[in-house]
Amino acid sequence: MKAKYILMLMFFWGTFTTFGQNTTTIHIAGKVEHELTLTLDDLKTLPVVSGKNFKVISTSGDIRKEFKTYQGVLLTNILDKAQIKVNNPKEKGKLIVLVKATDNYTTAFSYHELFNNPTGEQVLVLFEIDNRPIAKDGPFLLISATDKITGARHVKWLSEIQVVEL
Template identity: 40%
Template sequence: MNTTMKHLPILILFALLAPTQACQQAGSTAPPPEPMAQEDHADHTAPGHVCMKRIAPEDTADHRSHSVEIYGDVIHPMKFMMNDLKTLPMHEGAAFDVVCQTGTKMSSTKGYKGVLLRDVLDKAELAQDDHKDRNFYFVAQATDDYMATFSWGELYNHEIGDSTFILFEEDGAPIGAKGEFVLITATDKKTGPRHVFWLNGVGVHKVRIPS
């Protein structure tokens, strides 16, 4: 895990309240978007559209992750390989669409298999002072530095926690160019913003108010 992931600033908490990021990932060194092909944004596959990722297909192999690290405010920082995740309770889902913030369906799968993010976090154990210590937030991050944020309440006290998965199979096969791991929240109204492919880490952070 690189230094950037280990030291995410506390200000990222405000991402929970900020406007949602664009659906698809953007490389940190990507050039500015090209002009839109259509001014009304009707063509969501046009070069430079907000829904399109900026990493060339030939570069995707460099971004595939082979582990998911749980780090930060946990008792047992852990790195999960594929075989580690498969020891946890398995969950399978039916058809799932990735819907961009604009409402456009970007991709779909007929079925998926994975584990609950919550179960993975429980293996690492949140560093709670007591059972009332619930002010945590979680930042899922990909190898291209795309991030998605969750609160303790979402994962542990809401149905969102029952539908937020780390996937390792789609359509009955291992995840390919967008793998090895993908994070989804199946019950989000717009599933794209928290659709994190190339997932390689989840940071656990206590909310700390500066004195």
């Protein structure tokens, strides 16, 4: 009984200590040649993309947030820096990119969705909204600007990017 209580406590402690935790880095791992831990300064060495008028839309169709302007980098540029491992081009269809927040909220993109589709040109890791560093939702967040329901893949407190094979 005591062991069960300790395990439950460890589970809840881990859950609550990561929720909303401020992270100043993004860790990239999995099927990559170079596992990376990137800071804001590291991200700014990649080509910066700017955009205007982004709306976070919930599954009910409500507008949850609006960004007049934003700046960030393409997720594909981060993945190119880490160099995804692919032994055979036919394996690309089995690759999934998982994007995870500090509270374990996770969203996924297929390799082909990011690299062979216009969607990939609008999946961004943001570090600035409305001409200010992101504060409330963590220093980094991810958006997929071409999604109809943008809130489903709006990842606040972005902390980890994992490349996995199905």
